[in-house]
Amino acid sequence: xxxxxxNETNLIQxxxxxxxxxxxxxxxxxxxxxxxPTAATxxxxxxxxxxxxxxxxxxxxxxxxxARRLVRRNVSDLIAKGAHPRAAFLSLAWPKARPRGEMADxxxxxxxxxKHVCGNCPLLGGDTSTTNGPLVASLTLLxxxxxTRTSPVLRSGAQVGDRVLVTGAxxxxxxxxxxxLGHMSASDGLEACxxxxxxxxxxxxxxxxxxxxxxxxxxxxxxxxxxDATHLATQSGAALHLNLDHIPLSPxxxxxxxxxxxxxxxxRLLLATGGDDYQPLLTLSPTHAQAFCxxxxxxxxxxxxxxxxxxxxxxxxxxxxxxxxxxxxxxxGI
Amino acid sequence: xxxxxxNETNLIQxxxxxxxxxxxxxxxxxxxxxxxPTAATxxxxxxxxxxxxxxxxxxxxxxxxxARRLVRRNVSDLIAKGAHPRAAFLSLAWPKARPRGEMADxxxxxxxxxKHVCGNCPLLGGDTSTTNGPLVASLTLLxxxxxTRTSPVLRSGAQVGDRVLVTGAxxxxxxxxxxxLGHMSASDGLEACxxxxxxxxxxxxxxxxxxxxxxxxxxxxxxxxxxDATHLATQSGAALHLNLDHIPLSPxxxxxxxxxxxxxxxxRLLLATGGDDYQPLLTLSPTHAQAFCxxxxxxxxxxxxxxxxxxxxxxxxxxxxxxxxxxxxxxxGI
Numbered sequence: 001x002x003x004x005x006x007n008e009t010n011l012i013q014x015x016x017x018x019x020x021x022x023x024x025x026x027x028x029x030x031x032x033x034x035x036x037p038t039a040a041t042x043x044x045x046x047x048x049x050x051x052x053x054x055x056x057x058x059x060x061x062x063x064x065x066x067a068r069r070l071v072r073r074n075v076s077d078l079i080a081k082g083a084h085p086r087a088a089f090l091s092l093a094w095p096k097a098r099p100r101g102e103m104a105d106x107x108x109x110x111x112x113x114x115k116h117v118c119g120n121c122p123l124l125g126g127d128t129s130t131t132n133g134p135l136v137a138s139l140t141l142l143x144x145x146x147x148t149r150t151s152p153v154l155r156s157g158a159q160v161g162d163r164v165l166v167t168g169a170x171x172x173x174x175x176x177x178x179x180x181l182g183h184m185s186a187s188d189g190l191e192a193c194x195x196x197x198x199x200x201x202x203x204x205x206x207x208x209x210x211x212x213x214x215x216x217x218x219x220x221x222x223x224x225x226x227x228d229a230t231h232l233a234t235q236s237g238a239a240l241h242l243n244l245d246h247i248p249l250s251p252x253x254x255x256x257x258x259x260x261x262x263x264x265x266x267x268r269l270l271l272a273t274g275g276d277d278y279q280p281l282l283t284l285s286p287t288h289a290q291a292f293c294x295x296x297x298x299x300x301x302x303x304x305x306x307x308x309x310x311x312x313x314x315x316x317x318x319x320x321x322x323x324x325x326x327x328x329x330x331x332x333g334i
Numbered sequence: 335x336x337x338x339x340x341n342e343t344n345l346i347q348x349x350x351x352x353x354x355x356x357x358x359x360x361x362x363x364x365x366x367x368x369x370x371p372t373a374a375t376x377x378x379x380x381x382x383x384x385x386x387x388x389x390x391x392x393x394x395x396x397x398x399x400x401a402r403r404l405v406r407r408n409v410s411d412l413i414a415k416g417a418h419p420r421a422a423f424l425s426l427a428w429p430k431a432r433p434r435g436e437m438a439d440x441x442x443x444x445x446x447x448x449k450h451v452c453g454n455c456p457l458l459g460g461d462t463s464t465t466n467g468p469l470v471a472s473l474t475l476l477x478x479x480x481x482t483r484t485s486p487v488l489r490s491g492a493q494v495g496d497r498v499l500v501t502g503a504x505x506x507x508x509x510x511x512x513x514x515l516g517h518m519s520a521s522d523g524l525e526a527c528x529x530x531x532x533x534x535x536x537x538x539x540x541x542x543x544x545x546x547x548x549x550x551x552x553x554x555x556x557x558x559x560x561x562d563a564t565h566l567a568t569q570s571g572a573a574l575h576l577n578l579d580h581i582p583l584s585p586x587x588x589x590x591x592x593x594x595x596x597x598x599x600x601x602r603l604l605l606a607t608g609g610d611d612y613q614p615l616l617t618l619s620p621t622h623a624q625a626f627c628x629x630x631x632x633x634x635x636x637x638x639x640x641x642x643x644x645x646x647x648x649x650x651x652x653x654x655x656x657x658x659x660x661x662x663x664x665x666x667g668i
Contacts, residue, residue: 002383002411002556027488030569032411032553033477034380035486038372046368048423048459048474049336054466055427077336077366089382091425091472093389125382132388133467138425140382140474143367152369154361219366222336235364 001029001125011100012128015107016090019114019123025087026124034124036087036142045083045143045152049073053095053134058180063102064109065199066135071113072200073222074141076278079203080220081152082212083143085118090126093136106137119205146212153282157217158236162283162309165292167207167301169250170225172197174274188259189252196250200278206299211280214292218282224275224331230315232281239312240283244268244319248304265319273331283309335363335459345434346462349441350424353448353457359421360458368458370421370476379417379477379486383407387429387468392514397436398443399533400469405447406534407556408475410612413537414554415486416546417477419452424460427470440471453539480546487616491551492570496617496643499626501541501635503584504559506531508608522593523586530584534612540633545614548626552616558609558665564649566615573646574617578602578653582638599653607665617643 001012012029020026025036038044051070053059071088078085090110094103114121121141145152176197178184186194211218217236219228225247233240247268249257257267284292289305296303307318317324335346346363354360359370372378385404387393405422412419424444428437448455455475479486510531512518520528545552551570553562559581567574581602583591591601618626623639630637641652651658 002381027490031486031489032381033415033417033486035377036380037377038375039377041372043369043371043373044378046370046423046459047336047366048425049461050425050427050463052427052463052465055463081367083367089380089474091382091384091474093384093386093470125380127383127472129384129386129389131386131468131470133470134465136427136465136467136470138461138472140423140425152365152367155365156361 002032002127011103015104016123019107019111021120021122023122023124026122029125036124041144042150045078045081045145046140047074047077048138048140050136050138052136064105066137067106067109068113068199070137070139071110071117072202072278074139075118076202076220078141078143079205079208080211080218080280082146082149082208082215083152084146084205084208085121085141085143087124087142088114088121089124089140091138092128093131094128095135096130096132098135117202146209149212153211153215153218155217155219155232155235158232158238158283158309159216159285160238160309160311161285162216163286163289164240164242164283164306164308165289165303166221166248166279166281166306167203167296167303168201168279169248170221170277170279171253171271171274172250173200173276174271175253189255192252193250200276202278203280203301204299207280207296207301210292210295211282214284214288215282216284218280221277221279221281222275223333224273225277225281226272226315227331227333228281230330232283233314237313239310239314239316240307241310241316242307244272244317244324246304246306247272248302269327273327273329275331336366336461345437349438350457353441353445355454355456357456357458360456363459370458375478376484379412379415379479380474381408381411382472382474383411384470384472386470398439400471401440401443402447402533404471404473405444405451406536406612408473409452410536410554412475412477413539413542414545414552414614416480416483416542416549417486418480418539418542419455419475419477421458421476422448422455423458423474425472426462427465428462429469430464430466432469451536480543483546487545487549487552489551489553489566489569492566492572492617492643493550493619494572494643494645495619496550497620497623498574498576498617498640498642499623499637500555500582500613500615500640501537501630501637502535502613503582504555504611504613505587505605505608506584507534507610508605509587523589526586527584534610536612537614537635538633541614541630541635544626544629545616548618548622549616550618552614555611555613555615556609557667558607559611559615560606560649561665561667562615564664566617567648571647573644573648573650574641575644575650576641578606578651578658580638580640581606582636603661607661607663609666
């Protein structure tokens with residue numbers, strides 16, 4: 001692991017070396033590289049995502065949240081592809097203006113989530129440096145496919161006739177963000193959304209096994225349910241038909257949608273385009289969908305059937321059996 | 335490859351997808367992950383380094399320089415370990431205040447160096463996002479060992495009796511930085527240093543083969559020659575004895591050192607602690623050192639013998655046959 005922070009060579013050893021969990025591939029973070037043998041694996045599924053102060057978290061957030069958000073953004077990509085994380089690399093640009101003492105909190109949050117969310121995934125290397133600007137951190141995760149599957153579940157694998165499923169609930173993260181930005185009030189029971197979704201929720205790692213076993217296509221809902229469904233449809237060269245009234249909401253989000261009948265559909269569309277949900281959206285044959293639902297519910301993970309894959313292209317929405325035009329904005333980046 | 339930049343999903347396809355060179359592991363940057371099969375390799379040598387605006391490059395620099403500096407910082411780590419790059423991943427935090435059009439220049443510089451410096455290394459994935467602050471970019475390179483060697487040449491492998499060699503010239507990068515910061519004048523022929531070293535110099539990839547074949551220990555000189563020699567000594571549990579008068583300088587740097595006899599040693603120490611040289615510093619048995627020098631010179635890479643590895647610990651300096659105390663500062667981070 002390399003370190004550009006002046007006079008702080010010991011930071012890597014004191015804060016980050018414990019996160020290697022003694023994995024020999026890390027050389028104790030004493031070298032410039034890691035060396036990961038490949039004999040035991042058919043290949044690595046590799047993902048990389050950043051968190052940026054002012055973009056993905058607020059400067060006033062506890063800094064361990066930023067580290068946890070970083071891990072969860074990345075691991076949700078691996079889970080959605082049916083893979084387990086095996087190695088992590090961290091690039092950290094630490095603001096000169098932020099107390100150096102907070103780096104211990106950052107490392108602690110990172111270590112906790114690598115251990116408990118990622119199944120004892122070791123940190124094998126990376127780079128720390130300083131910046132005159134806001135904090136920027138990038139995590140790279142190398143994963144291995146679960147079970148006997150030898151390649152990741154892609155966006156492009158959806159088959160005509162597949163069911164479209166999503167796990168967990170959608171929209172709490174959007175409500176939480178609106179409350180934190182002062183755009184919504186935490187009244188009407190919505191503080192429960194804030195509490196749940198300030199940190200990304202994540203499915204259990206065991207869900208990766210079921211996705212590897214059963215899914216034809218998969219994506220984690222990060223840009224927004226409608227944006228990510230569109231990605232699936234585009235990459236698969238098929239049409240996705242989704243029922244907006246099936247989108248799984250938390251009881252509080254459901255109550256907010258139902259509070260004003262005229263606003264029910266617009267509010268549901270806001271939740272379906274908010275993003276940051278980090279739940280897998282997947283397509284499976286009807287037979288596999290049944291098996292997946294049973295096994296997923298046995299893990300305690302709720303699953304909802306949103307619709308189907310059909311001949312055609314793009315995203316098609318219905319609400320209470322009426323066709324609904326696509327909103328102008330489907331989510332982040334689309 | 336993921337993209338958080340609003341309304342810019344096509345940027346990845348237009349600017350970065352060509353850098354995949356059509357490698358199937360990238361899925362054309364259309365998915366959230368890459369998948370790198372491992373059947374043909376014993377393991378991956380993995381390095382990760384950042385460039386940060388205001389820390390590693392100036393805001394006024396042409397932005398393709400930042401991309402090239404990023405590649406060169408990383409590949410010099412792999413060359414020093416005896417490895418060839420096989421896959422690259424880019425995390426990019428792009429300033430909202432910087433014209434988006436410059437991203438094409440950044441991608442072009444990155445692509446040029448991945449192609450010509452790294453031997454057609456494909457970009458397989460990564461993440462682009464926006465920041466309110468300065469540009470931060472992190473590159474991850476996965477490499478494979480050259481020749482028949484199956485694990486990287488570490489900092490920790492130096493053996494008592496080894497010779498200590500360095501390739502290329504040391505110190506031009508420090509002089510170039512001083513000129514760019516306005517601390518030194520570009521007169522006295524020093525503009526040649528500026529011209530040569532504004533972008534990191536890099537040895538040819540073929541040097542990795544020789545390092546893999548012959549070296550016991552190796553590190554790239556990035557923190558400063560004395561700092562990196564100390565890293566080698568510490569990790570190897572041995573002493574490094576170096577002759578300061580042997581340090582290879584460019585003719586212009588040599589002239590600057592010699593211009594004032596009283597300043598010759600202090601100036602030489604400044605060059606030996608400046609860093610950013612990106613030349614491998616390695617230790618080899620005397621027999622291997624001879625073979626390495628012959629083969630390296632056949633590649634057109636000059637090699638200099640700086641001293642030897644002995645029983646003991648730490649760094650020991652001599653100049654004109656006199657012992658020289660270590661300077662207070664050995665380089666970046668130490």
